[in-house]
Amino acid sequence: MEQTHDFTMWSMFADATILVQLVMLALVAASVWCWAIIVDKTLQYRRARRESDAFDAMFWSGEPLDQLFDDIGAAPQGSAETIFAAGMTEWRRSHKQDGDLIAGAQARIDRSMDVAIAKEAAKLQKGLPVLATTGSTAPFVGLFGTVFGIMNSFIQIAESQNTNLAVVAPGIAEALLATGLGLLAAIPAVIYYNKLSADADRIIAGFEAFADEFSTILSRQLDS
Known part of the structure; x- marks a missing residue:
């Protein structure tokens, strides 16, 4: 009776070669890192919008x-207050002691x-390059693991001189797991890079619009 092969993810990871295992671990770590950034940025942007609306x-x-x-004091809360x-x-520093500007x-x-x-824009955009880099490179890293894994499987097939599907399938499945990850x-x-980038751009545009409006108000006072 032929021995059945365990096709669970953990079993396929354990049976893979060291290099393919390292690729899988790197991809899992990148995925966890990306999700941490996604959650952090989502909360940060929600807080920034709430603070801007309040200000x-x-x-x-x-x-x-x-x-x-x-009232704001020396420690402003939120980007808009900052x-x-x-x-x-700078407005106050631009006044002389006699009141002239x-x-x-x-x-x-x-x-x-x-x-x-x-x-403030740098704070909002911090971490987004990690999402962009992961999105563009992770498939190729996974493909590298798959290519190496399949190559190793074919080498084992050649050495055993057995092309039975039960022998070929486990090695190929382990290799394809890297592409899946x-x-x-x-x-x-x-x-989320596209979504968060658009959200950050909208928040920054709001800051710029406020700065223009505030500058206009101060300009009227300067002219008067």
Whole structure:
């Protein structure tokens, strides 16, 4: 009676060669890393939108800007408050002791907010390159493991001189598992990279729109 082969994932992993096992472990680690980034970014973007909405309500409530800045204090909470604080800090620094403004105040205020937006954008986009890299490389890494595994299977077939399907199938199944793991890591990475990149772009666009509106308000005060 022929011995049945165990085709569970763990058994196929255990029977694979060391190189194919390393490829599988790398793909599983990449998949876990990607899912950690996906969960973290989803929560981060949700929090950023909530904080921006709360700040917009305060900003357009009619409260004087100086009072709003004093309420926020030296430790702003959220990206929108940080951008606002950067502009207000430079606004106050641009005033002389006699109340006059130092020349070039508008340009400095705009640059201060641009720097703050760039820093907040970097925080929002941190980790996204990992998703892009995993999405583009994981299938090829899995394919490499599959090619090596199938090559090793054919070598074993040649040595045993037995082409029975029961002998050939286990080695090929083990090799194809690497491709499956590669796709398992790549597909969610590509989908969520596109989604999270679009979400980050929308949030950053909101920051830029607020900075333009705030700059316009300050510009009117400078002109007056």
